[in-house]
Each structure stands twice: as C-alpha cells, then as structure tokens.
Amino acid sequence: MNTYLNKRAQGIVPYVAGEQPKDKKYVKLNTNENPYPPSPKALEAYKGVNFSDLRLYPPLAMDKLKSAVAEAEGVSPENVFCGNGSDEILAFCFSAFFDADGKGAAFADITYSFYPVFCEFFGIPQVIVPLEEDFSQDLEKLRKTPAQGAVIANPNAPTGMGIAREEIEKFVAQSGRIVIVDEAYMPFYGQSAVPLTQKYDNLLVVKTFSKGYSLAGLRCGYAVGDRELISALERCRDSFNSYPVDTVCQAVCAAAIADGEYYREKNALVISERERLSKELARRGFFVLPSCSNFVFAKKSGLSGREVYEKLRERGVLVRHFQKPRIADFCRITVGSAEQNDALLAALDDFLS
Ligand code: PMP
Numbered sequence: 001m002n003t004y005l006n007k008r009a010q011g012i013v014p015y016v017a018g019e020q021p022k023d024k025k026y027v028k029l030n031t032n033e034n035p036y037p038p039s040p041k042a043l044e045a046y047k048g049v050n051f052s053d054l055r056l057y058p059p060l061a062m063d064k065l066k067s068a069v070a071e072a073e074g075v076s077p078e079n080v081f082c083g084n085g086s087d088e089i090l091a092f093c094f095s096a097f098f099d100a101d102g103k104g105a106a107f108a109d110i111t112y113s114f115y116p117v118f119c120e121f122f123g124i125p126q127v128i129v130p131l132e133e134d135f136s137q138d139l140e141k142l143r144k145t146p147a148q149g150a151v152i153a154n155p156n157a158p159t160g161m162g163i164a165r166e167e168i169e170k171f172v173a174q175s176g177r178i179v180i181v182d183e184a185y186m187p188f189y190g191q192s193a194v195p196l197t198q199k200y201d202n203l204l205v206v207k208t209f210s211k212g213y214s215l216a217g218l219r220c221g222y223a224v225g226d227r228e229l230i231s232a233l234e235r236c237r238d239s240f241n242s243y244p245v246d247t248v249c250q251a252v253c254a255a256a257i258a259d260g261e262y263y264r265e266k267n268a269l270v271i272s273e274r275e276r277l278s279k280e281l282a283r284r285g286f287f288v289l290p291s292c293s294n295f296v297f298a299k300k301s302g303l304s305g306r307e308v309y310e311k312l313r314e315r316g317v318l319v320r321h322f323q324k325p326r327i328a329d330f331c332r333i334t335v336g337s338a339e340q341n342d343a344l345l346a347a348l349d350d351f352l353s
Contacts, residue, residue, distance in 0.1 A: 008121070008123075011120070012117070012120055012121055013117070013120065014117060015113060015114045015117045017031070018030040018031035018318075018320055019318065021318070024316065025316070026313075026316050026317065026318045027316060027317045027318065027336065027340050027343045027344060027347075028318050028334075029295075029317060029318060029319050029333050029334040029335075029336050029340060029344060030318040030319050030320040030332075030334060031216075031320070031334065032157075032185070032211060032293075032294055032295050032332075032334045033210075033211075033214075033216050033334065034211060034212070034213075034214040034216075034266070034267075034270065034294065035270070035335075035336045035337040035340060036214055036266040036269070036270075036337070037214060038213065038214040038215050038252070038256055039213075039214075039255070039256050039259040039262040039263065040262070041255045041256070041258065041259040041262070042213075042215070042252045042253075042255045042256040042259065044255065045251045045252050045254065045255030045256075046248065046251070046252050048251065049247060049248050049251050053247060054247060054248075056247075057242075057243055058243050058245060058246050058247040058249075058250060059247070059250060060242065060243070062082050062245060062250055063077070064250060064251070064254045065082055065245065065250040065251075065253055065254045066080045066082060067254075068253070068254035068255075068257045068258050069082065069222050069224075069254075069257055071257075071258070072257045072258065072260060073194050073224055074194070074195070075194065075197065075198065075224055078227055078230065079197065079224055079225060079226070079227060079230060080222055080223070080224055080230065081222060081223040081224075081225075081230045081233045081234065081237075082220065082221070082222045082244075082245050082250075082253075083220070083221050083222070083223070083233075083237065083244050083245065084219050084220065084221075084241075084244035084245060085208065085210065085219040085220065085221050086182065086184055086206050086207065086208035086210070086221030086222075086223075087114060087221070088219075088221065088244060089206050089221050089222070089223050089233065090114065090115075090118060090151075090180070090182065090206060091118055091121075092233045092236040092237060092240075093151075093180050093204065093206065093223070093233070094115075094118040094119065094121075094122050094124060095118075095122050095236050096232040096233055096235070096236045097148070097149055097178045097180070097204075097229075097232065098119075098122070098124040098148050098149060099124070099148060100122060100123040100124060102124070102125070102148045103125065103127070103146050103147050103148045104119075104124060104125030104126055104127040104145075104147045104148060105119055105124050105125075105126060105127065105147060105148065105149060105150070105151055106127040106128075106129055106142055106145045106147035106149070106150040106151070107126070107127075107128065107129070107142075107150065107151045107152070108128070108129055108130070108131050108137055108142075108152075108153075108156065109128050109129070109130040109131060109325075109326070110130075110131050110135065110156070110158070110159060110324075110326060110327055111151075111152075111153050111156055111157065112153045112156075112157045112182060112184075113322070115151055127145045127146075127147040129141050129142045129145060131156075131159070135156075135159045135161055135289060136161060137152070137156065137161075137163060139152075139163070139167060139168075139170070139171040142171070143171060143174055143175055147177070148177060148178070149175075149177045149178030149179060149180065149202075150171075150175065150177070150178075150179050150180070151180045151182065152168070152171075152179065152180070152181050152182065153181075153182040153184070153185075154168065154181050154182070154183060154186070154189075154191070154193070155185040155186070155188070155189050155291070155292040155293040157184070157185065157293070157295075157332075158295070158297050158320070158322060158327070158330070158332040159289050159297050160185070160289055160290075160291035160292060160293035160295055160296060160297050160332075161289055161290060161291070161292060162189045162191060162292030162293075163191075164191055165191045165192070165193055165195075165196070168181060168191075168193045168196070169193070169196050169200075172193070172196060172200045172202060172203045173200065175202065176202065177202060178202050178204070178229075179200075179202055179203050179204070180204050180205075180206060181193045181203065181204070181205045181206070182206050183205055183206065183207050184206075184207070184208045184210070184211055185211055185212075185292070185293035185294060185295075186207065186212070187211060187212025187213075187263065187267045187294075188211075188212070188267060188270060188271055188274070188292060188293050188294045189292035189293065191292075192205065192207075193205050194207075194224050197224050197225050197226065200226075201225075201226035201228065201229070202226075203225060203226075204223055204224070204225035204226075204229045205223065205224045205225065206221065206222075206223045207221060207222055207223070207224070208220070208221040208222075209221065209222075209253050209256060209257075211294055212263060212267055213253070213256045213257065213263060214256075214263075214266070215252065215253065215256060218248075218249050218252060218253065219249065220245055220249050220253045267294075270294050270335050273335050273336070273337070273338060273341055274291055274293075274294065274295075274296060274335045276338075276341070277296055277333070277335055277341050277344075277345075278290075278291060278296050278298075280341075280345050281296065281298050281333075281348075284300070284345075284348060284349070284352060285300055285301075286298040286299065286300045287299050287300070287301075294334060294335050295332050295333060295334045295335060296332075296333050296335065297327075297330050297331075297332050297333075298330060298331060298333065299329040299330045299331070303329070304321075304328060304329055305321030305322070305323075305327070305328055305329050305330050305331045306321055306323065306328070308321070308331045309321040309331055311347075311351040312331075312344070312347050312348070312351075314351075315347035315350060315351065316343075316347065317343060317344050317347045319331045319332065319333045319334070319344075320332045320333075
C-alpha cells in the first residue's frame with residue numbers, strides 16, 4: 001500500500017464498473033447501455049456548439065438544460081439539479097442527507113452496488129434490509145428501520161424489478177425521512193415518482209441521460225425535488241466542483257430531453273426486445289426475473305453465473321455477473337438490439353448444446 005495515502009483512501013473498496021476489453025470486438029451486453037443512437041436533434045445540438053466558446057467555463061446556472069428537464073418532467077427549473085452522471089448526484093445525496101455519526105442509510109441487500117461504496121467513502125452507517133425470497137422489496141421493512149433515510153433503486157438493479165408508484169408514495173408519506181429514489185431505469189418502466197416531488201418535501205428522484213437517452217458517454221444526470229433538497233445538493237456540488245456539466249453536455253442533453261417522441265419510440269423497441277429475450281431465455285430453461293428495466297437477470301440450474309459469463313465471453317458476448325451471496329448464480333444481460341440479442345441466444349445455444 002502506498003504510504004502517502006490517508007486512512008480513508010487506504011480503506012475504501014471502490015465500485016467496479018463493467019469491463020471494456022480490447023482484445024476483440026464483443027457484443028457488449030454488460031453495462032445496460034442503450035443499443036440505439038441518441039436523437040438526431042441531440043446530434044444537431046452537438047454540431048451547433050460554438051467550438052471557440054469552449055475557452056469559456058460552462059453556463060453556471062445551466063438555464064437551458066434545467067428548463068428542458070423541467071419542461072419534460074412537468075416541474076419548475078428551480079426543482080432541478082444537474083450533475084456529471086447520476087453517480088455523481090448520488091454521491092452528493094449521500095454526502096448531503098446522511099451523517100457520518102447518524103442512524104445510517106437504509107437500502108436493500110441486493111441493489112446498486114455503488115450505495116455501500118458511497119457509505120464507506122463518507123463513513124455513513126449502512127442499514128441493510130434484505131429483499132424477499134422472490135427479490136421483491138417489502139417497503140414496510142425498510143420503513144421500520146431507525147435509519148436517517150432510505151435509498152431505493154426503482155426499477156432495482158441488478159434484479160430489474162419495479163415498485164409501483166402508489167407503493168413508493170405510501171412509503172414516502174409514512175417515512176417522514178429523506179427518501180432518494182434512483183430512477184436510472186425508469187424509461188423502461190413508466191412509474192416515475194417525479195410527480196410526487198410536488199407533494200412531498202422528503203422525496204428526491206434521481207435520473208440519468210445514460211440509459212433512456214442513449215448518452216452514457218456524455219455523463220449527465222439530474223435530480224428532481226423540493227427546492228430545499230436541490231439547494232442542499234448545490235451546496236455539496238459547490239464544495240467540490242462548480243462546473244460538473246460541461247458546455248457540450250448541457251447543449252446536447254437539453255436537445256435530447258426535448259425530443260421525447262424519438263426516445264419513447266426507441267425505448268419501446270427495447271421493451272419489446274426485453275419481453276422476447278425473457279421468453280427465449282425461459283425457453284432455454286433459464287429462470288428469469290420479471291424485468292421492468294433494459295436488462296434481464298437470469299439463472300439456469302446447474303450453472304453458476306460465472307460459468308455462463310465465461311462461456312459467453314469466450315463466444316464474444318459480454319454480460320455481467322456478481323460474485324455475491326444470493327445472486328452468484330445469476331447473470332445480468334443488457335437488452336440489446338434484435339441482432340445483438342440473437343447473437344447472445346446463438347452463443348447460449350452453442351454452449352448449451
Ligand atoms: N443508478 C443505477 C441503479 C445504475 O445502474 C447506474 C448505472 N451504473 C447509475 C445509477 C449511474 O448511471 P450514470 O452515472 O451513468 O448516470
């Protein structure tokens with residue numbers, strides 16, 4: 001260990017992002033990227049950026065981007081926060097709403113694996129609430145913890161399972177504490193809690209341009225909530241980096257979110273491929289969790305998740321598996337284009353036969 005590292009840097013176990021191997025061209029179904037290109041209007045906005053303007057810092061107020069988000073979400077721009085990917089916003093959430101010596105952040109045992117990393121990083125106690133046997137989440141159990149607040153991924157990752165808006169509302173209303181709903185995969189479910197942010201000042205909804213808007217490479221996310229919550233995020237951001245969203249990103253994302261029609265059409269294709277992929281996997285003897293997302297979580301008895309991952313990788317298809325209790329037998333497979341999904345199924349047939 002490097003002797004110059006402080007104790008915190010020595011102790012952290014960072015989040016591990018999906019691999020990007022360079023040895024050959026893979027069918028990449030391991031990081032839940034959208035198989036379709038961003039909207040042509042986003043491309044126009046990209047080309048419309050004045051290159052010489054890049055000598056200037058990006059617009060601090062992010063007016064255009066925030067207005068476009070507010071318009072699409074049916075809220076006011078003052079209720080919008082934008083950041084460098086939703087991961088960054090989630091980091092700000094953990095630092096803004098949970099105390100190091102407090103009662104902790106409550107979340108599921110099987111959920112986005114960045115949450116425990118943020119807790120470790122900020123020294124926040126973790127209150128882990130196991131999912132049910134069928135991987136559904138009993139929000140009543142989450143509510144009964146003494147935690148300072150809760151973080152819920154909806155749809156959840158890596159299970160892909162969703163919680164209906166009414167259930168989220170009941171939880172938020174009864175909790176009386178901060179509730180962060182991570183809606184990275186909501187474009188594939190359609191039960192967003194954003195409308196509830198007008199009614200409840202303890203609810204913050206975090207979204208991303210990475211999945212539903214096909215802009216993972218640009219790094220932009222946003223949060224919607226009561227003005228007090230947004231201002232808390234701004235305080236954290238301004239203690240860290242005044243300009244997390246660059247000029248190009250602001251312009252492209254504003255154009256993308258204004259082109260809802262394009263994305264609804266493309267995401268509907270992803271949803272119909274998800275249903276086909278789930279059926280095809282089931283036909284091949286896989287147990288597939290009901291997905292509300294742009295990936296499926298599946299296992300086949302007699303095979304570990306690692307084996308399925310390795311056999312597919314040898315055949316040029318990348319999926320993800322997690323060497324963790326309860327889910328080591330599963331693989332998380334991103335829903336690709338019809339051709340990519342066919343390639344995955346062909347690779348599966350090859351090694352299963
Ligand atoms: N939340 C969940 C549940 C995710 O799976 C991801 C993607 N890894 C993110 C947030 C972060 O997405 P991004 O930083 O690209 O906005």
